[in-house]
Amino acid sequence: MTDNTSFTKPIRDTPGPISQTLEVPTGMEVATFGGGCFWGIEHIFRKYFTNKGLLDARVGYTGGNNASPSYKEVKSSTTNHAEVVQILFDPSQVSFETLTDFFFRIHDPTTLNKQGDEDIGTQYRSVIFIHGDKQMRTALDTKARMQTEFYPNNTIVTLIEPIKIFWDAETYHQLYLDKNPMADTCPTHFLRTTPKK
Structure with a gap:
């Protein structure tokens, strides 16, 4: 796992x-998910997949209009x-399909632009930013399957779109809940084991 000091040291000059602070070795892959506050999404992915295929992670911003946006913006x-x-x-240890299935279970993908009563706004939308055609097909197939099997009575509103530019969030947001274990967490960020009624 990458040391925190690398969060402020870009590996690539241009976004x-x-x-820019994530080094991707040959054969490794990247996935990008949004579903409410990024602290909780990062924390729960790390909790379940560290040493099980997850090599590293960054929280940040994508899908918008501003270059180099700040958290406040x-x-x-x-x-x-x-x-x-x-x-x-590492796709030899965990597949994109498994990560995507997990994503649909750790937040509420049926609420538009919100998670719970506090995370409200387009910045909290449920979205998968895909990296390539293979991820697009897998994301669409997984969404359709989860709609039938896990959310049969509620429409999944998760957007699926190609990623363009990823902007790293400020350093203090990285691993935030690890560094601040008493901080508030989104009540919708937990692993669902039974279908939503």
Whole structure:
């Protein structure tokens, strides 16, 4: 796992679809998910997949209009960026399909632009930013399956769209709940084991 000091040291000079501070070795892949406050999404992915295929992760912003947005700007709901987590994973240990299935179970994908009563706004939308055609097909198939099997009485509103530019969130947001275990967490961020009624 990458040391925290790398969060402020870009590996690439120009921003692109992958975090500038995330080194992607040959054969490894990246997935990007948004579903409410990025602290909780990052924390729960790390909890379940560290040493099980998740190699590293960054929280950040994507899908909006502003270049190099700040947390304050994104939180104002004026940039159209979503709070997301970008996951570096080893596909020989965990598949994108498994991560996507898990994503649909750790937040409420049936509420538009909100998670719970506090995380409200387009920055908290349920969204999968995909990296390539294979991820697009898998995300669409998984969404359709979860709609039938897990959310049969509620429409999944999760957006699925290609990622363009990922902006790292400020350093203090990275691993936030690990560094601040008493901080508030979104009540919708937990692993669901039974279908929603």
